[in-house]
Amino acid sequence: MPHATINGARLWYEERGSGEPILLHHGYTASRLNWMPVAERLQDRYRVILMECRGTGESEHTEDGYTLEQYAADVVGLLDHVGLERVTYAGHSMGGGIGYVLALEHPERLERLVLMAAIPADGIAEGDPVARAERRAERKRGDRDVLMHRYRAGRFREDVQTDAWFEDRIDHVLDVSDGHYDGGGDAMRALAVGDRLGEIEIPTLVIAGSVDGLLPSNLRDFRRLPNAALEVFSRAGHEVAIHEPDGVAAAIAAFMEHGVTTPQQLAERVAAAEGATAG
Secondary structure (H helix, E strand, C coil): CCEEEECCEEEEEEEECCCCEEEEECCCCCCHHHCHHHHHHHCCCCEEEEECCCCCCCCCCCCCCCCHHHHHHHHHHHHHHHCCCCEEEEEECHHHHHHHHHHHHCHHHEEEEEEECCCCCCCCCCCCHHHHHHHHHHHHHCCHHHHHHHHHHCCCCCCCCCHHHHHHHHHHHHHCCHHHHHHHHHHHHHCCCHHHHHHCCCCEEEEEECCCCCHHHHHHHHHHCCCEEEEEECCCCCCHHHHCHHHHHHHHHHHHHHCCCCHHHHHHHHHHHHHHHHC
């Protein structure tokens, strides 16, 4: 598998297929596997680029750099490495937070933006610090039984939420660097760009799962984006690409082909048509 040294970190990436480029970025404590079913469905039409951020998967566990700004800079660095000026960027969960940073700080590098079950633009809730400390301790102990019990409790799609999937997910949670686990979590809590979403004019597709606890924030952020389309899957939780890979791939392909039509744009077309008829 290829690696590239980007901003001082040896990062894993892979390219599949050919055509218009789309880069798929995973979420917190995850890996390329969370996007893989969708990548396999898009690679016959697009140049699909998968990457793993520093501290996760097969990328280097660096000493530092675990901020959304650095993760975004690493995306830009990878685009430079593969010779792309612009790309459609698709980010899941924390990857969506990276997408917000890219759209606001590096808009010239994005053709389109896909936000799938993205973390809130105003940051994830602080939550109970005691519970966070307990989860950190569970990871340090490598307590697979506790983690599996928690995953099974949230299972509602036995066809795809298998014990094997959960075991693999646990492997990734236990394997990420301490810097990513702690720094990435802090970065997601610190994100505060909600009042800037109106600046993002890049065509954006918001994908959400109706069983995901982040759905309310996804809908709120969608309403603040001036040039966005929305797709909500009724039988998907946070792992939308795992629960509904056919639907997610189809939604992204349609977005790549047709772009966005907002209610305001449609209303303006109707008004213009009525004015022309009246004249």
